[in-house]
Amino acid sequence: xxxxxxxxxIAFGLGLTGLAGFFWAMRNGQFEDLDGAAYRILQDEEExxxxxxxxxx
Amino acid sequence: MNPSLSRFVVTSAxxxxxxxxxxxxxxxxxxxxxxxxxxxxxxxITQARLNLSTKRLNLAWKGPAELAEKWIxxxxxxxxxxxxxxxxxxxxxxxxxxxxLLRCLAVAGFTSGNLxxxxxxxxxxxxxxxxxxxRTMFQWIxxxxxxxxxxxAGLPFYRSAWNAxxxxxxxxxxxxSVAVILATAMSLFETxxxxxxxxxxxxxxxxxxxxxxxxLDARARGKARSxxxxxxxxxxxxxxxxxxxxxxxxxxxxxxxxxxxxxVATGEKIGADGIVTEGVSxxxxxxxxxxxxxxxxxxxxxxxxxxxxxxxxxxxxxxxPNSQSLLAEIxxxxxxxxxxxxxxxxxxxxxxxxxxxxxxxxxxxxFLGWFLFGHIAWQQALLYAATVLIITCPCALGLAVPVVQxxxxxxxxxxxILIKSxxxxxxxxxxxxxxxxxxGTLTVGHPELQEEDLYDTKTLQLAASxxxxxxxxxxxxxxxxxxxxxxxxxxxxxxxxxLEAVSxxxxxxxxxxxxxxxxxxxxxxxxxxxxxxxxxxPLCFHFNDRLRSDAKAVVLRLHQAGIATSLxxxxxxxxxxxxxxxxxxxxxxxxxxPVEKCRFLEEMKQQGARTLMVGDGLNDAPSLASAHVSMxxxxxxxxxxxxxxxxxxxxxxxxVLTAWNIARLSQVLVKENFILAVLYNIIxxxxxMAGMVTPLVAAIAMSSSSLLVIANAMRxxxxxxx
Numbered sequence: 001x002x003x004x005x006x007x008x009x010i011a012f013g014l015g016l017t018g019l020a021g022f023f024w025a026m027r028n029g030q031f032e033d034l035d036g037a038a039y040r041i042l043q044d045e046e047e048x049x050x051x052x053x054x055x056x057x
Numbered sequence: 058m059n060p061s062l063s064r065f066v067v068t069s070a071x072x073x074x075x076x077x078x079x080x081x082x083x084x085x086x087x088x089x090x091x092x093x094x095x096x097x098x099x100x101x102i103t104q105a106r107l108n109l110s111t112k113r114l115n116l117a118w119k120g121p122a123e124l125a126e127k128w129i130x131x132x133x134x135x136x137x138x139x140x141x142x143x144x145x146x147x148x149x150x151x152x153x154x155x156x157x158l159l160r161c162l163a164v165a166g167f168t169s170g171n172l173x174x175x176x177x178x179x180x181x182x183x184x185x186x187x188x189x190x191x192r193t194m195f196q197w198i199x200x201x202x203x204x205x206x207x208x209x210a211g212l213p214f215y216r217s218a219w220n221a222x223x224x225x226x227x228x229x230x231x232x233x234s235v236a237v238i239l240a241t242a243m244s245l246f247e248t249x250x251x252x253x254x255x256x257x258x259x260x261x262x263x264x265x266x267x268x269x270x271x272x273l274d275a276r277a278r279g280k281a282r283s284x285x286x287x288x289x290x291x292x293x294x295x296x297x298x299x300x301x302x303x304x305x306x307x308x309x310x311x312x313x314x315x316x317x318x319x320x321v322a323t324g325e326k327i328g329a330d331g332i333v334t335e336g337v338s339x340x341x342x343x344x345x346x347x348x349x350x351x352x353x354x355x356x357x358x359x360x361x362x363x364x365x366x367x368x369x370x371x372x373x374x375x376x377x378p379n380s381q382s383l384l385a386e387i388x389x390x391x392x393x394x395x396x397x398x399x400x401x402x403x404x405x406x407x408x409x410x411x412x413x414x415x416x417x418x419x420x421x422x423x424f425l426g427w428f429l430f431g432h433i434a435w436q437q438a439l440l441y442a443a444t445v446l447i448i449t450c451p452c453a454l455g456l457a458v459p460v461v462q463x464x465x466x467x468x469x470x471x472x473x474i475l476i477k478s479x480x481x482x483x484x485x486x487x488x489x490x491x492x493x494x495x496x497g498t499l500t501v502g503h504p505e506l507q508e509e510d511l512y513d514t515k516t517l518q519l520a521a522s523x524x525x526x527x528x529x530x531x532x533x534x535x536x537x538x539x540x541x542x543x544x545x546x547x548x549x550x551x552x553x554x555x556l557e558a559v560s561x562x563x564x565x566x567x568x569x570x571x572x573x574x575x576x577x578x579x580x581x582x583x584x585x586x587x588x589x590x591x592x593x594x595p596l597c598f599h600f601n602d603r604l605r606s607d608a609k610a611v612v613l614r615l616h617q618a619g620i621a622t623s624l625x626x627x628x629x630x631x632x633x634x635x636x637x638x639x640x641x642x643x644x645x646x647x648x649x650x651p652v653e654k655c656r657f658l659e660e661m662k663q664q665g666a667r668t669l670m671v672g673d674g675l676n677d678a679p680s681l682a683s684a685h686v687s688m689x690x691x692x693x694x695x696x697x698x699x700x701x702x703x704x705x706x707x708x709x710x711x712x713v714l715t716a717w718n719i720a721r722l723s724q725v726l727v728k729e730n731f732i733l734a735v736l737y738n739i740i741x742x743x744x745x746m747a748g749m750v751t752p753l754v755a756a757i758a759m760s761s762s763s764l765l766v767i768a769n770a771m772r773x774x775x776x777x778x779x
Contacts (some may be wrong), residue, residue: 008198011174019167026159036109039086 064140066122073103075117076125080107081138092132093304096218102128128695158272161210165265168206172258175199179255189251196255197247203257207241210264213271235417236446237263243443246436296319296328299372310362310379319373321366327373330382333358335372339529341365343674350504350530350584363675367528368458368550390679420445422748431748441748448745449738449754457730460770465723473691473706475718481702483727484686485720487667491615491713492658492684495626495636499608501708502673504530504584504600504693506538514541516596520588522556523548523567531586532556532567534600555586563591570597597624602641611710612640621666625654627676648761651676658683671713688713719773726773730766737762 025031063695067075080092089107096105096116101124104117114132118124125141132139159490175195178187209369211234244255244364295307299318310328313319318334321327327340339351342364351367360373362382379385417603420442427438466476495497512520521539524532526548546565548558555568564574566589573589575597584602589595612622612699626633637645658680661668670677670684673693678700681687689701698704705712743757744750750758 004094009175012171012202015167015171019163022163023160026156031159033108036086036089036107039089042086043090049685 063122066125068122069117070594073117073119074125075104076123076128076141078114078116078129078132078141080112080132081140088137090133095131095135097302099128099131104329134742146222155272157203158268161213162265162268162272164206165210165261165268168202169208169258169261169265171202172199172261173440183483190320192253193248193251196244196257199255199257200245200248203261204241204245207237207257207260207264210261210268211237213225214264214267221606233267239443239446243440250436269451275708285394288774298565304306312349313375313379315378317375319375321371321373323366323368323370325366327360327362327364327366327371328375329359329362331373331375333360334374336370338369338371339367341367350452357507362717383651385673390651390655390683396429396751416446416449419449419742419746426746427748428658434477437748441745444748444750444755445745446740447759448741448750457734458727460767461726461730461773464770464773465719469716469719472712472715474712475691475704475706477702477704481686482720482723483694484667485669485703485717486724488620488667488669488685488717490621490623490661490666492623492625492661492668492670492672493642494670494677495624495628495633498603498671498672498690499624499636499640499693499710500604503602504534506534507599512596512598514539516588518542518544519560519565519590520567520586520598522546522560523556523565523588526550526558527556531584531598531600535567535586535598540749565590604636604711608710609640611714612642614714616641625649625652625657627651627674653681654680655683669713669717688716721775723773726770730769733765733769734762738767 065076069075086109088734089109092114093105093107096102096441099118101118101120102116103119104115116128118128129139129141175198178196179192182192214230214234214237218234221231240256244257244260247253247255263411265636284737296310297307297320298306298313299305299320305320313329316599319328319331323338333354333356335356337353337355340354340360342352342361354371359764360371361378362379362386363384394552403491423445424438424442427433427441428435428548431438462476462482465482469476496502517535517539518541520535521541522544523546524535525543526532527550544560546558546560548556550556551568551572554572558565558567562579567586570585570587573587573595575587575595586598586600587595616624622642622644624633624637624640624642626645626647626673627649628647630647633647637643649657654677658668658670662683662685667685670681670687671689672678672681673689675694675696677689678694678697681697681700686703687701688703688705691698691704691706693701693704701762703716704715740760741750745755767776
């Protein structure tokens with residue numbers, strides 16, 4: 001039964017990680033455009049992210 | 058830069074700027090790709106992301122803030138309208154509420170999963186097998202996980218219950234809150250006293266399932282975003298104003314003042330109500346009136362904001378500031394109507410008026426009875442009372458309506474009918490009257506060439522070749538009627554008259570009767586277009602806005618079922634009466650303004666009629682909102698669809714009947730479910746009050762009553778004829 005001392009925190013920690021991940025995704029707007037996301041996968045490969053242009057002054 | 062634009066540009070720390078735009082005119086995912094692609098080609102732009110659901114574009118760029126105007130011009134150059142907006146103010150209360158519910162749902166889901174780790178060992182062992190120390194430790198761990206979760210995830214219910222109690226009423230959330238809090242407190246008490254019965258998991262699980270329902274409900278309502286705010290955004294574009302010195306400038310529509318002169322180019326929307334001072338053109342007023350045929354505009358004609366200028370540039374003197382335009386008036390009517398509509402109380406809440414006090418009285422009686430006369434410890438008496446509360450948990454009652462609604466919505470969805478409001482079915486089931494709009498509702502909404510066979514292919518080809526150069530609805534109808542190769546020719550559009558072309562040295566004209574050289578006025582109720590070829594007798598094309606193929610049958614069925622029908626239209630008297638006669642609708646009113654339509658529905662309401670309004674134009678939107686229940690075809694304007702409770706697809710009227718049938722059927726099932734839930738309580742409550750049920754058995758009994766209700770609702774699927 002001693003193993004419970006490790007297993008309980010591990011199980012609990014995994015659950016918390018999942019919850020934290022969900023909150024992170026929500027905060028980052030992953031659930032904002034559910035319609036658009038479904039279509040974006042059908043679009044051609046997006047251009048490689050542009051290297052951030054240096055500050056133009 | 059324009060001050061009204063600079064207000065929206067946000068400067069970030071790393072010398073970049075960002076701007077949120079609302080893009081109008083998007084129809085499909087490829088528009089997203091096109092807009093994002095074009096913007097990303099600009100070297101200064103670091104981020105361009107368009108949200109297809111909300112039509113919002115988030116732009117970020119390096120460089121001066123003034124570039125914002127360039128980006129807007131770029132998007133408008135592609136044929137979309139782009140209007141800046143402030144994301145802070147436009148995130149409505151309901152969106153925040155929706156996010157909060159999702160967070161609560163996540164917490165409840167996570168917690169109920171983890172609690173099971175401890176519940177299963179606790180459930181499967183009795184008091185002897187597992188030592189007291191282990192059991193108490195498990196219960197303490199459960200308490201540590203569950204109590205914060207119950208405190209947080211239950212907030213939507215506690216708040217709502219608290220608000221109801223403050224107003225001295227009750228709703229479904231009161232018993233839920235009391236049951237959850239009491240169960241938690243009891244479990245904590247049991248844990249502290251090394252007792253056997255800790256049921257933290259039940260409370261969390263209950264919250265989890267209830268939150269699923271709440272979230273789905275909030276999402277559905279969030280989708281049907283406030284109709285009024287959409288309209289306001291439409292009025293947020295830009296317009297060109299002619300200065301006194303002859304120069305022009307563009308300004309936001311909201312800044313337009315009375316007395317200014319507005320320049321409206323061909324294909325542009327008119328920005329404000331006013332009087333035409335120069336130019337002759339035709340206006341597409343379908344936005345306001347729902348009528349398909351363009352209306353002629355010349356000097357001294359009155360024009361309204363939101364209508365589209367089709368054929369030639371116009372100068373317009375503004376007579377009303379935008380806050381008083383016809384469009385603004387429609388918005389006000391609609392908001393007013395929606396507020397009065399929200400007074401409707403769903404069946405479940407009505408029932409909770411007597412259910413909640415009764416249940417709590419029974420629980421209190423149980424406690425007092427056992428405590429005073431049962432000669433047992435008060436803790437035990439409280440446990441019995443809690444059992445009564447758990448066993449009478451309004452789950453079955455709470456599920457009785459939503460389960461039927463979800464199933465009914467699913468069935469209707471498969472038939473192309475979308476239910477937007479939860480109580481729409483309930484309201485639809487009890488209608489006594491149906492009010493139809495004409496154009497686009499009873500008719501298909503666009504003119505079609507009549508008796509195509511009368512014209513030979515040559516003539517049709519000639520007409521279609523000319524007509525293909527115009528966007529006039531009648532020209533389009535000619536093009537639709539002919540499918541074949543077109544002749545190449547140069548065509549000139551004469552505003553207000555028609556099209557003129559030269560082919561093989563001959564002048565061809567397609568347009569008005571008088572313009573094609575026909576003298577005598579032929580009175581006809583159909584729409585006409587004349588084709589004249591130099592040296593030949595002019596030929597007349599007749600058009601008609603065809604009725605939906607099953608309109609007559611649907612009206613007949615409604616009459617047979619004892620439902621009265623009316624036709625309210627903004628169109629001309631003779632056309633409206635002809636359609637009404639053809640369909641057998643006894644009562645028809647023509648040439649109504651949006652305000653009059655609305656007033657008409659109010660009068661019907663006062664006479665005790667529960668009206669289903671079916672309409673598609675913007676002019677119908679206020680009436681849709683004020684009717685008892687409303688439907689609109691999916692070809693209607695976004696705003697109108699938002700105002701309607703139910704949206705249907707296809708070019709038939711049958712969905713009106715289908716929805717009505719399903720609504721009535723689902724109301725029968727809802728009533729049966731209530732009876733089942735009450736029967737269950739009649740059996741379970743006495744047992745619980747007698748102390749013969751443990752909380753665990755109560756929890757199981759409660760769940761099975763819910764399953765029973767769900768199973769009953771499934772019977773909706775068995776009905777084939779709907």
